[in-house]
Amino acid sequence: AQSVAQPEDQVNVAEGNPLTVKCTYSVSGNPYLFWYVQYPNRGLQFLLKYITGDNLVKGSYGFEAEFNKSQTSFHLKKPSALVSDSALYFCAVRDPDGGSQGNLIFGKGTKLSVKP
Amino acid sequence: DAGVIQSPRHEVTEMGQEVTLRCKPISGHNSLFWYRQTMMRGLELLIYFNNNVPIDDSGMPEDRFSAKMPNASFSTLKIQPSEPRDSAVYFCASSLALPSRGNTIYFGEGSWLTVV
Numbered sequence: 529a530q531s532v533a534q535p536e537d538q539v540n541v542a543e544g545n546p547l548t549v550k551c552t553y554s555v556s557g558n559p560y561l562f563w564y565v566q567y568p569n570r571g572l573q574f575l576l577k578y579i580t581g582d583n584l585v586k587g588s589y590g591f592e593a594e595f596n597k598s599q600t601s602f603h604l605k606k607p608s609a610l611v612s613d614s615a616l617y618f619c620a621v622r623d624p625d626g627g628s629q630g631n632l633i634f635g636k637g638t639k640l641s642v643k644p
Numbered sequence: 645d646a647g648v649i650q651s652p653r654h655e656v657t658e659m660g661q662e663v664t665l666r667c668k669p670i671s672g673h674n675s676l677f678w679y680r681q682t683m684m685r686g687l688e689l690l691i692y693f694n695n696n697v698p699i700d701d702s703g704m705p706e707d708r709f710s711a712k713m714p715n716a717s718f719s720t721l722k723i724q725p726s727e728p729r730d731s732a733v734y735f736c737a738s739s740l741a742l743p744s745r746g747n748t749i750y751f752g753e754g755s756w757l758t759v760v
Contacts (some may be wrong), residue, residue, distance in 0.1 A: 560746045571648075571735055579746040599705060618687065618694040622746075631700065634687040 530555040532621040535636035541609045541642050549604040549638045551593075551619030556630045558641055560622040561602040562632065575617075589613070609642045616640075618631060646670070648752035650736050656758045662724040665755045667736030668717055677737040677749060678721050687735075693719065694741075708729055725760045733757070 540545045553559055560579050576587025580634040583595040595633045597627045604617060619635040657663055669676045672704055677692040691701040692724040693713045701711070708727070713719040737751045 562748070564751075569720040569756075572737075574750060575749050577746070579750060631689065636686045 530559075530621055530631075530633050532619050532633050532635045532637045534617075534619055537636075538639045538641065542586060542642050543611050543641070543642050544608050547606050547609040547619050547640065547642070548615070549619075549640060551603060551604065551635060553621040554601050554617075555621060559594075559602075561595060562620040562622075563587065563591070563602075563604050564620065564634075565589075565615050566617045566618065567639070572602045572618060575604070609640075611642050611644055614640055614642045619630050648738050648750055650734075650735055650752035650755050652755055653753065654756045654758075656760065657726055659727055659759055660725045661759075662722065663726045663730075663757060663759075665720050665721040665734050665736075665757070667719045667721070667752060669719070669736070669738030670750055671717070673738035673739060673749075673750075674716065674718050675739045675749075676713060677739075678719070679735040679737060679751075681733040681735060681754070682731075690721070690734075723757075726757075728759045731758050 533552045533622050535550055562577045563575040566572045575591050576585050577597045578585045578595045586592045591606050595602050595603050615638045616639050618637050622632045651666045674696050677683055678690040680688045690703045691711045692699055696713045711721045714727050731755045733756050735754045738748045739747045739749045741747050
C-alpha cells in the first residue's frame with residue numbers, strides 16, 4: 529500500500545535562512561510526488577510535482593524539491609525563507625501502478641513558521 | 645482563469661438540518677474530487693468522479709453523505725441529517741483526467757461547515 533510521511537509537525541526558520549520540509553514515501557512502483565501549500569483559511573495550492581526525469585524539480589515561489597529514490601524522499605527546499613512562506617505544507621504521493629485510480633495520498637502536513 | 649469554485653464558503657447549521665455544498669470544477673477537467681479536512685484526521689478523500697461517474701466512494705463516512713455530479717460543470721455534496729462531528733472544511737478539487745497519469749489536482753477554497 530502506498531503511504532507518505534511528514535516527520536515534522538512544525539518547522540521554525542529565521543527569515544533569510546534556507547528551509548527544508550521533509551517528506552518520505554512508500555509505494556510499490558515509481559511514485560508521482562506532489563507538494564501543496566495551504567495558507568490560513570485558504571485551499572491547497574499546487575507548488576510542484578515529480579513525475580519523471582530530472583530529480584530536482586523547481587516550482588512556484590522559489591521552492592524546489594529533490595526526488596531521492598534510494599532514500600524514498602522528496603524534501604521541499606527554499607534557499608532563503610520569507611515570512612510570507614509561513615503556512616501549512618502537504619506532501620502527496622500517487623502510485624501509478626497501485627491500481628486505485630486517482631487516489632492521491634496526502635501527508636498530515638508540516639506547519640512552517642518563518643520569523644523575521 | 646477561474647479555478648475550482650465552491651459555495652457556500654461558510655455555513656453554520658443546526659444539528660439535523662440538511663447541508664448542500666456545491667462545486668464547479670475547472671472547465672475542461674473531467675475528474676472531480678471531494679475531500680474533508682479536520683484537525684484530527686487531516687485530509688481525507690471522500691469520493692471522486694471521472695466523466696461524471698463516481699469511481700470510488702469508499703471514503704464517504706456513512707449513508708448520511710451523498711454526492712452527485714449531474715454534468716461536467718457541477719457537483720454537490722449533501723449531508724442529511726447533519727451532526728456536530730461533520731464540522732470540517734470540505735474541499736472540492738478537479739484535474740484533467742485521472743492523477744494516475746500524473747495530472748495535478750487543483751483545489752477550491754473550501755466550504756467551512758459548522759454544525760451546532
